[in-house]
Amino acid sequence: MDHDFKGILYPARLPTFHRLPAPDCVADLVQWFWIPEWDIAPGRSSRQQVLSFPASNLAIQRDVVELAGPTTKATQQDLEGRGWAVGALLHPAAVPVFTANPAGLQDSRLEISAPGLLAAVVLAMENPDGDTRRGQAVDVVARWLAEQLPQVSDEALLTNAMAAKIAGNPDLLHVEDVAEELAVSVRTLQRLAKKYVGLGPSALIRRRRLQEAADRVRRHPEVDLAGIAAEFGYADQSHLANDFQRFLGFTPSSYRQQS
Structure with missing residues:
Protein backbone atom coordinates (compact mmCIF):
# COMPACT_ATOMS: atom_id res chain seq x y z
CA MET A 1 0.00 0.00 0.00
CA ASP A 2 1.24 3.52 -0.80
CA HIS A 3 1.24 5.03 2.68
CA ASP A 4 2.17 8.43 1.27
CA PHE A 5 -1.44 8.85 0.16
CA LYS A 6 -3.24 6.78 2.78
CA GLY A 7 -6.00 8.95 4.24
CA ILE A 8 -5.89 11.41 1.34
CA LEU A 9 -9.19 10.85 -0.42
CA TYR A 10 -8.35 12.49 -3.76
CA PRO A 11 -4.56 12.38 -4.31
CA ALA A 12 -4.87 13.75 -7.84
CA ARG A 13 -5.92 17.10 -6.35
CA LEU A 14 -2.85 17.37 -4.14
CA PRO A 15 -0.42 20.25 -4.45
CA THR A 16 3.27 19.40 -4.19
CA PHE A 17 3.40 17.11 -1.17
CA HIS A 18 6.36 15.67 0.73
CA ARG A 19 6.42 13.26 3.64
CA LEU A 20 9.69 13.21 5.59
CA PRO A 21 10.89 10.84 8.32
CA ALA A 22 11.20 12.04 11.90
CA PRO A 23 14.80 12.68 13.07
CA ASP A 24 16.07 10.41 15.82
CA CYS A 25 15.73 13.11 18.47
CA VAL A 26 11.92 13.01 18.12
CA ALA A 27 11.41 9.38 17.14
CA ASP A 28 9.14 8.88 20.17
CA LEU A 29 7.24 12.12 19.54
CA VAL A 30 6.62 12.33 15.78
CA GLN A 31 5.44 9.67 13.33
CA TRP A 32 6.51 11.71 10.30
CA PHE A 33 6.57 15.24 8.94
CA TRP A 34 4.40 16.39 6.05
CA ILE A 35 4.95 19.48 3.92
CA PRO A 36 2.51 20.59 1.20
CA GLU A 37 3.41 23.55 -1.00
CA TRP A 38 0.96 25.12 -3.42
CA ASP A 39 0.67 27.87 -6.01
CA ILE A 40 -2.93 28.12 -7.19
CA ALA A 41 -3.86 30.38 -10.10
CA PRO A 42 -5.78 33.54 -9.17
CA GLY A 43 -9.52 32.96 -8.93
CA ARG A 44 -9.12 29.21 -8.49
CA SER A 45 -8.92 26.91 -5.46
CA SER A 46 -7.95 23.32 -4.73
CA ARG A 47 -10.15 21.38 -2.30
CA GLN A 48 -8.25 18.86 -0.17
CA GLN A 49 -10.32 16.14 1.52
CA VAL A 50 -8.65 13.95 4.12
CA LEU A 51 -9.58 11.10 6.42
CA SER A 52 -6.85 11.89 8.91
CA PHE A 53 -4.83 9.42 10.89
CA PRO A 54 -6.31 9.11 14.42
CA ALA A 55 -3.80 11.45 16.05
CA SER A 56 -3.02 15.11 16.63
CA ASN A 57 -0.94 17.22 14.26
CA LEU A 58 1.31 20.17 14.93
CA ALA A 59 0.99 22.49 11.93
CA ILE A 60 2.94 25.65 11.13
CA GLN A 61 1.99 28.09 8.40
CA ARG A 62 3.36 31.53 7.64
CA ASP A 63 1.30 33.28 10.31
CA VAL A 64 0.33 30.65 12.88
CA VAL A 65 1.35 27.57 14.88
CA GLU A 66 -1.57 25.28 15.66
CA LEU A 67 -2.31 21.92 17.22
CA ALA A 68 -5.01 20.14 15.23
CA GLY A 69 -6.77 17.68 17.50
CA PRO A 70 -7.96 14.20 16.51
CA THR A 71 -10.76 14.13 13.99
CA THR A 72 -13.93 12.06 14.08
CA LYS A 73 -14.69 12.29 10.34
CA ALA A 74 -13.26 13.40 7.03
CA THR A 75 -12.20 17.03 6.79
CA GLN A 76 -11.66 19.43 3.91
CA GLN A 77 -9.70 22.58 3.22
CA ASP A 78 -9.72 24.86 0.19
CA LEU A 79 -6.24 26.02 -0.84
CA GLU A 80 -5.89 29.36 -2.63
CA GLY A 81 -3.02 31.54 -3.75
CA ARG A 82 0.51 30.56 -2.81
CA GLY A 83 1.50 28.96 0.46
CA TRP A 84 2.92 26.06 2.44
CA ALA A 85 2.53 24.20 5.70
CA VAL A 86 4.99 22.28 7.82
CA GLY A 87 3.24 19.59 9.80
CA ALA A 88 4.16 16.86 12.26
CA LEU A 89 1.90 13.85 12.77
CA LEU A 90 2.40 13.35 16.48
CA HIS A 91 2.82 10.14 18.40
CA PRO A 92 0.53 10.00 21.43
CA ALA A 93 3.55 10.62 23.69
CA ALA A 94 3.88 14.19 22.36
CA VAL A 95 0.29 15.25 23.08
CA PRO A 96 0.80 16.22 26.78
CA VAL A 97 3.19 18.94 25.61
CA PHE A 98 0.13 20.79 24.35
CA THR A 99 -2.95 19.60 26.27
CA ALA A 100 -4.06 17.43 29.16
CA ASN A 101 -7.40 16.79 27.45
CA PRO A 102 -6.96 15.78 23.80
CA ALA A 103 -10.60 14.68 23.61
CA GLY A 104 -11.52 18.34 24.13
CA LEU A 105 -9.74 19.13 20.86
CA GLN A 106 -11.68 16.69 18.69
CA ASP A 107 -12.36 18.29 15.30
CA SER A 108 -10.82 21.58 16.42
CA ARG A 109 -7.56 23.52 16.53
CA LEU A 110 -5.60 25.16 19.32
CA GLU A 111 -3.33 28.09 18.51
CA ILE A 112 0.12 27.64 20.06
CA SER A 113 2.16 30.64 21.17
CA ALA A 114 5.64 29.85 19.88
CA PRO A 115 6.97 32.95 18.11
CA GLY A 116 10.55 31.66 17.97
CA LEU A 117 9.46 28.41 16.33
CA LEU A 118 7.26 30.27 13.85
CA ALA A 119 10.00 32.69 12.84
CA ALA A 120 12.57 29.91 12.40
CA VAL A 121 10.25 27.80 10.23
CA VAL A 122 9.29 30.78 8.06
CA LEU A 123 12.99 31.59 7.57
CA ALA A 124 13.75 27.98 6.63
CA MET A 125 10.89 27.87 4.11
CA GLU A 126 12.23 30.97 2.35
CA ASN A 127 15.23 28.99 1.09
CA PRO A 128 14.87 28.70 -2.72
CA ASP A 129 16.11 25.11 -2.79
CA GLY A 130 13.21 22.76 -2.10
CA ASP A 131 15.03 19.86 -0.45
CA THR A 132 17.10 22.21 1.66
CA ARG A 133 14.19 24.30 2.92
CA ARG A 134 12.11 21.26 3.79
CA GLY A 135 15.00 19.59 5.60
CA GLN A 136 15.79 22.76 7.54
CA ALA A 137 12.14 23.23 8.51
CA VAL A 138 11.91 19.66 9.80
CA ASP A 139 15.10 20.13 11.83
CA VAL A 140 13.74 23.33 13.38
CA VAL A 141 10.47 21.72 14.46
CA ALA A 142 12.21 18.56 15.68
CA ARG A 143 14.64 20.51 17.87
CA TRP A 144 11.80 22.59 19.32
CA LEU A 145 9.71 19.53 20.15
CA ALA A 146 12.67 17.72 21.72
CA GLU A 147 13.23 20.72 23.99
CA GLN A 148 9.59 20.69 25.12
CA LEU A 149 9.68 17.03 26.19
CA PRO A 150 13.26 15.81 26.71
CA GLN A 151 12.13 12.58 28.40
CA VAL A 152 9.20 10.32 27.52
CA SER A 153 7.52 8.26 30.25
CA ASP A 154 7.03 4.51 30.10
CA GLU A 155 3.28 5.10 30.11
CA ALA A 164 1.48 1.38 16.43
CA LYS A 165 -0.02 -2.07 16.97
CA ILE A 166 -3.42 -0.89 15.84
CA ALA A 167 -2.07 1.00 12.83
CA GLY A 168 0.25 -1.76 11.69
CA ASN A 169 -1.69 -4.98 12.22
CA PRO A 170 -4.92 -5.39 10.23
CA ASP A 171 -5.63 -8.64 12.08
CA LEU A 172 -6.37 -6.69 15.27
CA LEU A 173 -10.10 -6.09 14.89
CA HIS A 174 -11.09 -5.75 18.56
CA VAL A 175 -9.71 -3.88 21.56
CA GLU A 176 -9.34 -7.20 23.35
CA ASP A 177 -6.94 -8.35 20.62
CA VAL A 178 -4.73 -5.30 21.20
CA ALA A 179 -4.81 -5.74 24.97
CA GLU A 180 -3.68 -9.34 24.58
CA GLU A 181 -0.84 -8.32 22.25
CA LEU A 182 0.43 -5.78 24.80
CA ALA A 183 -0.32 -7.92 27.88
CA VAL A 184 -2.45 -5.22 29.52
CA SER A 185 -6.15 -4.84 30.29
CA VAL A 186 -8.74 -3.30 28.02
CA ARG A 187 -9.38 -0.74 30.73
CA THR A 188 -5.70 0.28 30.65
CA LEU A 189 -5.86 0.83 26.88
CA GLN A 190 -9.01 2.92 27.25
CA ARG A 191 -7.39 5.07 29.93
CA LEU A 192 -4.23 5.60 27.89
CA ALA A 193 -6.16 6.44 24.75
CA LYS A 194 -8.21 9.01 26.61
CA LYS A 195 -5.12 10.65 28.12
CA TYR A 196 -2.81 10.64 25.11
CA VAL A 197 -4.98 10.37 21.98
CA GLY A 198 -8.45 11.76 22.61
CA LEU A 199 -10.15 8.88 20.79
CA GLY A 200 -10.89 5.44 22.22
CA PRO A 201 -8.94 2.38 21.05
CA SER A 202 -11.98 1.06 19.19
CA ALA A 203 -12.10 4.34 17.23
CA LEU A 204 -8.43 3.87 16.30
CA ILE A 205 -9.19 0.41 14.94
CA ARG A 206 -12.20 1.70 13.03
CA ARG A 207 -10.16 4.54 11.48
CA ARG A 208 -7.39 2.21 10.29
CA ARG A 209 -9.97 -0.11 8.77
CA LEU A 210 -11.79 2.69 6.98
CA GLN A 211 -8.59 4.29 5.68
CA GLU A 212 -7.43 0.98 4.26
CA ALA A 213 -10.83 0.17 2.78
CA ALA A 214 -11.08 3.60 1.14
CA ASP A 215 -7.58 3.21 -0.28
CA ARG A 216 -8.52 -0.18 -1.73
CA VAL A 217 -11.77 1.14 -3.21
CA ARG A 218 -9.89 3.98 -4.94
CA ARG A 219 -6.80 2.13 -6.13
CA HIS A 220 -8.35 -1.19 -7.13
CA PRO A 221 -11.57 -0.64 -9.11
CA GLU A 222 -11.42 -4.26 -10.26
CA VAL A 223 -12.10 -5.56 -6.71
CA ASP A 224 -15.78 -5.82 -5.82
CA LEU A 225 -17.01 -3.96 -2.76
CA ALA A 226 -18.24 -7.08 -0.99
CA GLY A 227 -14.73 -8.50 -1.20
CA ILE A 228 -13.23 -5.31 0.21
CA ALA A 229 -15.73 -5.38 3.09
CA ALA A 230 -14.74 -8.93 3.94
CA GLU A 231 -11.02 -8.21 3.61
CA PHE A 232 -11.12 -5.45 6.20
CA GLY A 233 -13.31 -7.16 8.75
CA TYR A 234 -16.73 -5.69 7.97
CA ALA A 235 -19.69 -8.00 8.52
CA ASP A 236 -20.88 -7.31 4.97
CA GLN A 237 -20.93 -4.67 2.24
CA SER A 238 -23.79 -2.83 3.95
CA HIS A 239 -21.67 -2.23 7.06
CA LEU A 240 -18.84 -0.91 4.88
CA ALA A 241 -21.28 1.45 3.16
CA ASN A 242 -22.61 2.63 6.52
CA ASP A 243 -19.10 3.53 7.73
CA PHE A 244 -18.38 5.37 4.47
CA GLN A 245 -21.61 7.34 4.75
CA ARG A 246 -21.14 8.12 8.44
CA PHE A 247 -17.51 9.21 8.40
CA LEU A 248 -16.89 10.29 4.80
CA GLY A 249 -20.30 11.48 3.68
CA PHE A 250 -20.62 9.29 0.57
CA THR A 251 -20.93 5.64 -0.41
CA PRO A 252 -18.07 3.39 -1.57
CA SER A 253 -19.55 3.17 -5.06
CA SER A 254 -19.86 6.95 -5.46
CA TYR A 255 -16.31 7.42 -4.11
CA ARG A 256 -15.00 4.93 -6.64
CA GLN A 257 -16.73 6.82 -9.47
CA GLN A 258 -15.48 10.22 -8.32
CA SER A 259 -11.88 9.14 -7.77
Whole structure:
Protein backbone atom coordinates (compact mmCIF):
# COMPACT_ATOMS: atom_id res chain seq x y z
CA MET A 1 0.00 0.00 0.00
CA ASP A 2 1.24 3.52 -0.80
CA HIS A 3 1.24 5.03 2.68
CA ASP A 4 2.17 8.43 1.27
CA PHE A 5 -1.44 8.85 0.16
CA LYS A 6 -3.24 6.78 2.78
CA GLY A 7 -6.00 8.95 4.24
CA ILE A 8 -5.89 11.41 1.34
CA LEU A 9 -9.19 10.85 -0.42
CA TYR A 10 -8.35 12.49 -3.76
CA PRO A 11 -4.56 12.38 -4.31
CA ALA A 12 -4.87 13.75 -7.84
CA ARG A 13 -5.92 17.10 -6.35
CA LEU A 14 -2.85 17.37 -4.14
CA PRO A 15 -0.42 20.25 -4.45
CA THR A 16 3.27 19.40 -4.19
CA PHE A 17 3.40 17.11 -1.17
CA HIS A 18 6.36 15.67 0.73
CA ARG A 19 6.42 13.26 3.64
CA LEU A 20 9.69 13.21 5.59
CA PRO A 21 10.89 10.84 8.32
CA ALA A 22 11.20 12.04 11.90
CA PRO A 23 14.80 12.68 13.07
CA ASP A 24 16.07 10.41 15.82
CA CYS A 25 15.73 13.11 18.47
CA VAL A 26 11.92 13.01 18.12
CA ALA A 27 11.41 9.38 17.14
CA ASP A 28 9.14 8.88 20.17
CA LEU A 29 7.24 12.12 19.54
CA VAL A 30 6.62 12.33 15.78
CA GLN A 31 5.44 9.67 13.33
CA TRP A 32 6.51 11.71 10.30
CA PHE A 33 6.57 15.24 8.94
CA TRP A 34 4.40 16.39 6.05
CA ILE A 35 4.95 19.48 3.92
CA PRO A 36 2.51 20.59 1.20
CA GLU A 37 3.41 23.55 -1.00
CA TRP A 38 0.96 25.12 -3.42
CA ASP A 39 0.67 27.87 -6.01
CA ILE A 40 -2.93 28.12 -7.19
CA ALA A 41 -3.86 30.38 -10.10
CA PRO A 42 -5.78 33.54 -9.17
CA GLY A 43 -9.52 32.96 -8.93
CA ARG A 44 -9.12 29.21 -8.49
CA SER A 45 -8.92 26.91 -5.46
CA SER A 46 -7.95 23.32 -4.73
CA ARG A 47 -10.15 21.38 -2.30
CA GLN A 48 -8.25 18.86 -0.17
CA GLN A 49 -10.32 16.14 1.52
CA VAL A 50 -8.65 13.95 4.12
CA LEU A 51 -9.58 11.10 6.42
CA SER A 52 -6.85 11.89 8.91
CA PHE A 53 -4.83 9.42 10.89
CA PRO A 54 -6.31 9.11 14.42
CA ALA A 55 -3.80 11.45 16.05
CA SER A 56 -3.02 15.11 16.63
CA ASN A 57 -0.94 17.22 14.26
CA LEU A 58 1.31 20.17 14.93
CA ALA A 59 0.99 22.49 11.93
CA ILE A 60 2.94 25.65 11.13
CA GLN A 61 1.99 28.09 8.40
CA ARG A 62 3.36 31.53 7.64
CA ASP A 63 1.30 33.28 10.31
CA VAL A 64 0.33 30.65 12.88
CA VAL A 65 1.35 27.57 14.88
CA GLU A 66 -1.57 25.28 15.66
CA LEU A 67 -2.31 21.92 17.22
CA ALA A 68 -5.01 20.14 15.23
CA GLY A 69 -6.77 17.68 17.50
CA PRO A 70 -7.96 14.20 16.51
CA THR A 71 -10.76 14.13 13.99
CA THR A 72 -13.93 12.06 14.08
CA LYS A 73 -14.69 12.29 10.34
CA ALA A 74 -13.26 13.40 7.03
CA THR A 75 -12.20 17.03 6.79
CA GLN A 76 -11.66 19.43 3.91
CA GLN A 77 -9.70 22.58 3.22
CA ASP A 78 -9.72 24.86 0.19
CA LEU A 79 -6.24 26.02 -0.84
CA GLU A 80 -5.89 29.36 -2.63
CA GLY A 81 -3.02 31.54 -3.75
CA ARG A 82 0.51 30.56 -2.81
CA GLY A 83 1.50 28.96 0.46
CA TRP A 84 2.92 26.06 2.44
CA ALA A 85 2.53 24.20 5.70
CA VAL A 86 4.99 22.28 7.82
CA GLY A 87 3.24 19.59 9.80
CA ALA A 88 4.16 16.86 12.26
CA LEU A 89 1.90 13.85 12.77
CA LEU A 90 2.40 13.35 16.48
CA HIS A 91 2.82 10.14 18.40
CA PRO A 92 0.53 10.00 21.43
CA ALA A 93 3.55 10.62 23.69
CA ALA A 94 3.88 14.19 22.36
CA VAL A 95 0.29 15.25 23.08
CA PRO A 96 0.80 16.22 26.78
CA VAL A 97 3.19 18.94 25.61
CA PHE A 98 0.13 20.79 24.35
CA THR A 99 -2.95 19.60 26.27
CA ALA A 100 -4.06 17.43 29.16
CA ASN A 101 -7.40 16.79 27.45
CA PRO A 102 -6.96 15.78 23.80
CA ALA A 103 -10.60 14.68 23.61
CA GLY A 104 -11.52 18.34 24.13
CA LEU A 105 -9.74 19.13 20.86
CA GLN A 106 -11.68 16.69 18.69
CA ASP A 107 -12.36 18.29 15.30
CA SER A 108 -10.82 21.58 16.42
CA ARG A 109 -7.56 23.52 16.53
CA LEU A 110 -5.60 25.16 19.32
CA GLU A 111 -3.33 28.09 18.51
CA ILE A 112 0.12 27.64 20.06
CA SER A 113 2.16 30.64 21.17
CA ALA A 114 5.64 29.85 19.88
CA PRO A 115 6.97 32.95 18.11
CA GLY A 116 10.55 31.66 17.97
CA LEU A 117 9.46 28.41 16.33
CA LEU A 118 7.26 30.27 13.85
CA ALA A 119 10.00 32.69 12.84
CA ALA A 120 12.57 29.91 12.40
CA VAL A 121 10.25 27.80 10.23
CA VAL A 122 9.29 30.78 8.06
CA LEU A 123 12.99 31.59 7.57
CA ALA A 124 13.75 27.98 6.63
CA MET A 125 10.89 27.87 4.11
CA GLU A 126 12.23 30.97 2.35
CA ASN A 127 15.23 28.99 1.09
CA PRO A 128 14.87 28.70 -2.72
CA ASP A 129 16.11 25.11 -2.79
CA GLY A 130 13.21 22.76 -2.10
CA ASP A 131 15.03 19.86 -0.45
CA THR A 132 17.10 22.21 1.66
CA ARG A 133 14.19 24.30 2.92
CA ARG A 134 12.11 21.26 3.79
CA GLY A 135 15.00 19.59 5.60
CA GLN A 136 15.79 22.76 7.54
CA ALA A 137 12.14 23.23 8.51
CA VAL A 138 11.91 19.66 9.80
CA ASP A 139 15.10 20.13 11.83
CA VAL A 140 13.74 23.33 13.38
CA VAL A 141 10.47 21.72 14.46
CA ALA A 142 12.21 18.56 15.68
CA ARG A 143 14.64 20.51 17.87
CA TRP A 144 11.80 22.59 19.32
CA LEU A 145 9.71 19.53 20.15
CA ALA A 146 12.67 17.72 21.72
CA GLU A 147 13.23 20.72 23.99
CA GLN A 148 9.59 20.69 25.12
CA LEU A 149 9.68 17.03 26.19
CA PRO A 150 13.26 15.81 26.71
CA GLN A 151 12.13 12.58 28.40
CA VAL A 152 9.20 10.32 27.52
CA SER A 153 7.52 8.26 30.25
CA ASP A 154 7.03 4.51 30.10
CA GLU A 155 3.28 5.10 30.11
CA ALA A 156 3.57 7.35 27.05
CA LEU A 157 5.74 4.78 25.27
CA LEU A 158 3.12 2.11 26.00
CA THR A 159 0.51 4.34 24.38
CA ASN A 160 2.78 4.74 21.35
CA ALA A 161 3.01 0.95 21.19
CA MET A 162 -0.76 0.63 21.36
CA ALA A 163 -1.24 3.08 18.48
CA ALA A 164 1.48 1.38 16.43
CA LYS A 165 -0.02 -2.07 16.97
CA ILE A 166 -3.42 -0.89 15.84
CA ALA A 167 -2.07 1.00 12.83
CA GLY A 168 0.25 -1.76 11.69
CA ASN A 169 -1.69 -4.98 12.22
CA PRO A 170 -4.92 -5.39 10.23
CA ASP A 171 -5.63 -8.64 12.08
CA LEU A 172 -6.37 -6.69 15.27
CA LEU A 173 -10.10 -6.09 14.89
CA HIS A 174 -11.09 -5.75 18.56
CA VAL A 175 -9.71 -3.88 21.56
CA GLU A 176 -9.34 -7.20 23.35
CA ASP A 177 -6.94 -8.35 20.62
CA VAL A 178 -4.73 -5.30 21.20
CA ALA A 179 -4.81 -5.74 24.97
CA GLU A 180 -3.68 -9.34 24.58
CA GLU A 181 -0.84 -8.32 22.25
CA LEU A 182 0.43 -5.78 24.80
CA ALA A 183 -0.32 -7.92 27.88
CA VAL A 184 -2.45 -5.22 29.52
CA SER A 185 -6.15 -4.84 30.29
CA VAL A 186 -8.74 -3.30 28.02
CA ARG A 187 -9.38 -0.74 30.73
CA THR A 188 -5.70 0.28 30.65
CA LEU A 189 -5.86 0.83 26.88
CA GLN A 190 -9.01 2.92 27.25
CA ARG A 191 -7.39 5.07 29.93
CA LEU A 192 -4.23 5.60 27.89
CA ALA A 193 -6.16 6.44 24.75
CA LYS A 194 -8.21 9.01 26.61
CA LYS A 195 -5.12 10.65 28.12
CA TYR A 196 -2.81 10.64 25.11
CA VAL A 197 -4.98 10.37 21.98
CA GLY A 198 -8.45 11.76 22.61
CA LEU A 199 -10.15 8.88 20.79
CA GLY A 200 -10.89 5.44 22.22
CA PRO A 201 -8.94 2.38 21.05
CA SER A 202 -11.98 1.06 19.19
CA ALA A 203 -12.10 4.34 17.23
CA LEU A 204 -8.43 3.87 16.30
CA ILE A 205 -9.19 0.41 14.94
CA ARG A 206 -12.20 1.70 13.03
CA ARG A 207 -10.16 4.54 11.48
CA ARG A 208 -7.39 2.21 10.29
CA ARG A 209 -9.97 -0.11 8.77
CA LEU A 210 -11.79 2.69 6.98
CA GLN A 211 -8.59 4.29 5.68
CA GLU A 212 -7.43 0.98 4.26
CA ALA A 213 -10.83 0.17 2.78
CA ALA A 214 -11.08 3.60 1.14
CA ASP A 215 -7.58 3.21 -0.28
CA ARG A 216 -8.52 -0.18 -1.73
CA VAL A 217 -11.77 1.14 -3.21
CA ARG A 218 -9.89 3.98 -4.94
CA ARG A 219 -6.80 2.13 -6.13
CA HIS A 220 -8.35 -1.19 -7.13
CA PRO A 221 -11.57 -0.64 -9.11
CA GLU A 222 -11.42 -4.26 -10.26
CA VAL A 223 -12.10 -5.56 -6.71
CA ASP A 224 -15.78 -5.82 -5.82
CA LEU A 225 -17.01 -3.96 -2.76
CA ALA A 226 -18.24 -7.08 -0.99
CA GLY A 227 -14.73 -8.50 -1.20
CA ILE A 228 -13.23 -5.31 0.21
CA ALA A 229 -15.73 -5.38 3.09
CA ALA A 230 -14.74 -8.93 3.94
CA GLU A 231 -11.02 -8.21 3.61
CA PHE A 232 -11.12 -5.45 6.20
CA GLY A 233 -13.31 -7.16 8.75
CA TYR A 234 -16.73 -5.69 7.97
CA ALA A 235 -19.69 -8.00 8.52
CA ASP A 236 -20.88 -7.31 4.97
CA GLN A 237 -20.93 -4.67 2.24
CA SER A 238 -23.79 -2.83 3.95
CA HIS A 239 -21.67 -2.23 7.06
CA LEU A 240 -18.84 -0.91 4.88
CA ALA A 241 -21.28 1.45 3.16
CA ASN A 242 -22.61 2.63 6.52
CA ASP A 243 -19.10 3.53 7.73
CA PHE A 244 -18.38 5.37 4.47
CA GLN A 245 -21.61 7.34 4.75
CA ARG A 246 -21.14 8.12 8.44
CA PHE A 247 -17.51 9.21 8.40
CA LEU A 248 -16.89 10.29 4.80
CA GLY A 249 -20.30 11.48 3.68
CA PHE A 250 -20.62 9.29 0.57
CA THR A 251 -20.93 5.64 -0.41
CA PRO A 252 -18.07 3.39 -1.57
CA SER A 253 -19.55 3.17 -5.06
CA SER A 254 -19.86 6.95 -5.46
CA TYR A 255 -16.31 7.42 -4.11
CA ARG A 256 -15.00 4.93 -6.64
CA GLN A 257 -16.73 6.82 -9.47
CA GLN A 258 -15.48 10.22 -8.32
CA SER A 259 -11.88 9.14 -7.77
